Amino acid sequence: MAKAPTVEDVAALAGVSRQTVSNVLNTPDIVREATRERVLRAIDELGYRRHAAARRLRLRRSSAIGIRLDPYVGGVSGVVLDRFVHAVTERASERGMRMLVYAARTPAEELDRLSELWEGSEIDAAIITGTVRDDPRVRTLDAQGVPFISFGRPWGEDDIADPLHLWVDVDGAAGTRAATAHALSFGHRVAFFGWPSGSGTGDDRERGWREAMADAGADGPRLVAEESVPTAREAVTAALAAGFDADAIVCVSDSLAVGALVALSTAGRSIPVIGFDNTPTAEALGFSSVEQRPEDVATAILELLMGPTGDVVVPRQVRPGAAHALIVPELVVR
Amino acid sequence: MAKAPTVEDVAALAGVSRQTVSNVLNTPDIVREATRERVLRAIDELGYRRHAAARRLRLRRSSAIGIRLDPYVGGVSGVVLDRFVHAVTERASERGMRMLVYAARTPAEELDRLSELWEGSEIDAAIITGTVRDDPRVRTLDAQGVPFISFGRPWGEDDIADPLHLWVDVDGAAGTRAATAHALSFGHRVAFFGWPSGSGTGDDRERGWREAMADAGADGPRLVAEESVPTAREAVTAALAAGFDADAIVCVSDSLAVGALVALSTAGRSIPVIGFDNTPTAEALGFSSVEQRPEDVATAILELLMGPTGDVVVPRQVRPGAAHALIVPELVVR
DNA sequence: GGAGGGAATTTGAACGATCAAATCCCGCGT
C-alpha cells in the first residue's frame, strides 16, 4: 500500500496551500466556494484522510473515551453492560469520538489502566460503571483531574442535591414499582425476591416494591439470595418447603428470577415471576422483566460529558441539576 | 491539572538531553547505568509518561487494533463474542496494544468504519468476527492492504492448505463429536438439532455428530430450526407430536437447546440435551454445553497477527501452515 | 488611478516524540 496522502499532497493537487486544505476541513465557511470545491475534489481523488495522531498531537486532545470491558464472570447478567458499551460506542462515533477499551479485574487495576491512558493523553475522559459506596475510583479520578462520569449513582457520600461528580443511573425503584403494579393484577400477595440488604442497587429496587405494595394497601413476604441461579433456587425451594406462598414474585434480577422459576417448576408450582434486566434469558424463557434501557443511559452519559450536541469533552462544572440523569426503566410484559 | 511533563522536562531535571531520556525508555541498554538511574528518578519524580499521539505520529504506527462490537440482537448467544473481545483486550494490553472498538449494523457499515480507522492511521490491524461464505470484508480489507485476521474460518473460497488470509476458528465438529460421544452414554439414539443447511458453522457442527454416530455404528433423527428459542421450541413440539423419540439431543447452539428443553418439559418428557456455546443460560439451567474457549482464540489471534511475542503488528506473509489456528472446544458436562 | 479595507490565502511555528548523524568523552597505545 502506498504512503497515505497528506494535506500537503492535497494542497499541491488543488493548487492551494496546506492551511487552505485544513480550513476546508475545519472551517469550510471561510474558504471561497470555488476553492473549497477544488480542494474537496482533490481530497476525494486522493482519498485523503486526516492523520489522527498528528491531529491529536496538535490539538492536544485525543477525542477518545476510555471504558472498561467487564471480565466475564458467568451468571446471567452482564448483558446490560454489554448493550450499554455498544450503545455508547455508537453515540460516541456520531460525535466524532472513539471508544478505547481496557480490561481490568479489580478497581485498583482499573485505576492503573486509566492512569496510563490519561497520562499518556490517550483519552479525554473516562466512563466508569458499577459504582459502589465510597468508590475509590471516584476519589482518585477526581484527584487526577480526569473528566469522568459514572453509570451508576454515587451511593452514599454524595447526593442529587449536592453532586460531586457526573453520573447517570437507572431508576431501579421505578422499575420494581412498575413490576409490582403489574404483579398485583395476579393477586394481592406479591413477594419480593432480593439480594441481602446493603447494596445500594438492591435496596433501591426493594424500595420500589415496598412503595407499590403500600400504595395498594397490600403486603407480601420477602425472600433473599445472593446473585446466582443455584443460590436463588435453593432459597426458593427452602421457602416453599417452609410454606411460602404468593400470587407473584418480583425479583431484583433475572438470575434470581430464573432460580425461582426452576424451583417453582420443580415443586410443581406455577406463579408469575418478574425479573430485572430483561436479559436474553428472560426473553428465552418468556418471563416478564424490567428493561434498563442502556441505550438511553448511553445518550445521557454523552450529553453530560460533552453537552447536548458538542463534539468535545467539556470539563464542565459539576453543579446541582445538571450533573446527573435518572433513566426510567420499562417493564416488558411477557 | 498542570500541563503534562515532556521528555524535555525530564531531560532538564536529570541534566541530560531529550534523546537520552528517549533512549532510557526505548533502548535502556545503550545508556550508562548511572545516567539511566538519574533519568528514571526524574521520570518518576515528574510522573512523566510518553505522549501517545506524538509517539504514534513519529513511529507511524498506532499500536491499536480495531474490533467491532456486535449490536445487541437479543437471543441467547453473543456471549462468546463478548468474552472473546474481553480476552483479546487483555492480551493486547500485555503486548502494549490498545483496542479501539466501533459499532456497525451491517457489513457495509463495518467496512466504512474500518476504512475511516485505517486511513486515518488509527489502527494497525483489524479483527473481524463471524465470517460467512464469500465475506465482502475479506475482499475489501485485502484490497485496501489492511492487516487483518478473522475469528471464523473462510468458509468456501479458501482453504487450510491454501490460505488467503489469517484466521482462527473453533473446531465445531470436534465439539459436537465430544458432545455426541457423551450423549451416546445415555443410549444409542442420539438426535441432532441443527440449523437449516448452508451455514458453514452449522454444517461443520452437524458433521461432528454424524461422524461420532458413524463411529459408534449408531444413527439418529435430525431436527432443524432457525436460531431462536421460540422456533426451536415449536420445531421440537411438532416433532414430538409426530412421534419423535431419542435418548439424547445434541444441539447446534444453546438457543436451540433451551427451546428443546422447554418443549420437552411441556410435553412431560425428560431426556438429556446438550448445547453449544456454554452460555450463562446453559449454566443457569444446568444443561451440558460445548465451551468454545474464546480466551484461547484471543491468544491465537494475537500470535498470528504479531508473532509469538512481538509487540508490533507484522504484516506477515500468509503462508500455508502458519496462517491459521483451530481451537479445540471442550464439553462442559452438567 | 490609487487608497482603503475586508476577505481569502499563505507562511512560520509548534505540538512531543524518535531517528540519524554529529559530537563528546575517556582510556589506551605509541
Place this chain on the structure above:
DNA sequence: ACGCGGGATTTGATCGTTCAAATTCCCTCC
C-alpha cells in the same frame, strides 16, 4: 603528549496537522 577508537550523549530534522501572524487578493469608493 598526542591521536585513535568506540561507547555515551547531544543536535538537527522529521512525522502531519493546526494556530497565529503575515501577506495577497479583490472590490469599492473617491
